[in-house]
Amino acid sequence: MRDWASIDRGGPQPPQENIDKWERAVKENDPSILTNEDRLRMLRRWPLDKANYYCTFHVGSTIDELVQKAARTDNLTEAEAIIVLNTPFGDSTPEDQQEMTNQKRWSSNTKKMFHDALELLLTAPEMDSEKIARTNAEIAFGRVKALRKPELKNFSIDDLKNITGCNMLPWVKGIEKHLEQQPAWGFVCIRTSFGEDSSWETFKEFFAHAAESALVFPRNFPSIRPLWKIQWIEDLSMEDASVVDLCSYFRRLCEENKVEPGLRHDAFLYANTAAIDSVISSPTMPSPAFVMAAQEAYDGTTSPDLPPLYQDFAGSVRISIPHVYTTFWARLISTAEDLQEHLLGKSARMRHTWGEVFAKAQIIHEQTYPIKPFFMGVSHGR
Structure with missing residues (x-):
């Protein structure tokens, strides 16, 4: 069940057991506490086979290939940008993965704990690639929104x-x-x-x-x-x-x-x-x-x-x-x-x-x- 937190906590929060695990890994500076499944969940790629199937069906590449592309360029299609920003989404993954779609509404402490744990898991180049990919995806999607905005009145x-x-x-x-x-x-x-x-x-x-x-x-x-x-x-x-x-x-x-x-x-x-x-x-x-x-x-x-x-x-x-x-x-x-x-x-x-x-x-x-x-x-x- 989702934790529909009070407004001061920022809205829906991830499961407490996840937060506790992130915190423990960061405090002990031990990335081995987080499993490969944890890593994929944090990167919105769990289960990987379904995330890859969804991605391949819509844009013709695996999720990792798409992120690598997005890290190189903001010349992305709308579907590519959406997948980089939101994958996994739709019905391709278990419902609990939709927790990740509420990241913007998490409390500041939860966001910090999540990002600290992710930085512990990823190498510096991997982390940079993830950040650049998301930035480029936001730029690409922003262009689409700019084209749509003047037409909304119609x-x-x-x-x-x-x-x-x-x-x-x-x-x-x-x-x-x-x-x-x-x-x-x-x-x-x-x-x-x-x-x-x-x-x-x-x-x-x-x-x-x-x-x-x-x-x-x-x-x-x-x-x-x-x-x-x-x-x-x-x-x-x-x-x-x-x-x-x-x-x-x-x-x-x-x-x-x-x-x-x-x-x-x-x-x-x-x-x-x-x-x-x-x-x-x-x-x-x-x-x-x-x-x-x-x-x-x-x-x-x-x-x-x-x-x-x-x-x-x-x-x-x-x-x-x-x-x-x-x-x-x-x-x-x-x-x-x-x-x-x-x-x-x-x-x-x-x-x-x-x-x-x-x-x-x-x-x-x-x-x-x-x-x-x-x-x-x-x-x-x-």
């Missing part, structure tokens, strides 16, 4: 929770892999309302601004943000077209290689009168403005296998514009393999089929996806 708390909640999914890593073969990532958007051109230009400007602004919040965003793309399609034959006709038209674009390289083929966007008006009526973020997203394969029929809740799905859903390149992209199931895993319950329930995207949107009056994080299954955006 989003509600719920918006931010939905976007950062997707950090639990490896969607950014998926885009990085995609970009190894393709020059860009993104969607096609078809114009279906041909009213005033000034309104259309305002819609496009808002869309680009909202996408750019939202894309500073996913973890490791610098690797994908510069390469997002939207291909605008203006074809008068698609004015007020039905969803079935739009889907057929989009499939032809794909077959004729008229979709720019790297853009999605399983889904596309379209801007009808309601979508354009949603921007014109609320052109400043945060805004309820939306765009329509359609399932490429929709042909006007509904699968009899769909649960009753999804039976009204008619091929398209309203998507909040700032979430098109974040929440919607991250959660939408795009391959038959992913769908099979999802239906078998073997994938994260944060992933959504088209039917689930539709059903979520129906929960609120605006019928726009995403909805409040509680109903999206978002608990914390690490």
Whole structure:
């Protein structure tokens, strides 16, 4: 059980037995009192195999290799900086290791005892490397925070929770892999309302601004943000077209290689009168403005296998514009393999089929996806 100390002690403290052991080792000047397990715990690397697995999965190196890198440079990704500053974290280690995450709230005496014991365990070069690594990680993470700060005003708390909640999914890593073969990532958007051109230009400007602004919040965003793309399609034959006709038209674009390289083929966007008006009526973020997203394969029929809740799905859903390149992209199931895993319950329930995207949107009056994080299954955006 955690010791929720009084304010004068600084907040949650580590187990007293740990403090006693640190104190004894320091007083007796005997590092052998502290075991290798104690050392790894103090360095936030216990159990080492799980810490290494977590680190390798997210950044492709062991924790020791990462710390050595951070000791040499502050040119770190966000994930690298977070791991150096907080590892182990998440569900990769036993709960008792989370004691270490409260170090900043420990009493001054506890902090001193901890650092004195750590200095006893480590050689001077090792201690310097640890300190420099943390300093460089703080510098790297500070740059990320500086980029995000001016964009915070554009989003509600719920918006931010939905976007950062997707950090639990490896969607950014998926885009990085995609970009190894393709020059860009993104969607096609078809114009279906041909009213005033000034309104259309305002819609496009808002869309680009909202996408750019939202894309500073996913973890490791610098690797994908510069390469997002939207291909605008203006074809008068698609004015007020039905969803079935739009889907057929989009499939032809794909077959004729008229979709720019790297853009999605399983889904596309379209801007009808309601979508354009949603921007014109609320052109400043945060805004309820939306765009329509359609399932490429929709042909006007509904699968009899769909649960009753999804039976009204008619091929398209309203998507909040700032979430098109974040929440919607991250959660939408795009391959038959992913769908099979999802239906078998073997994938994260944060992933959504088209039917689930539709059903979520129906929960609120605006019928726009995403909805409040509680109903999206978002608990914390690490």
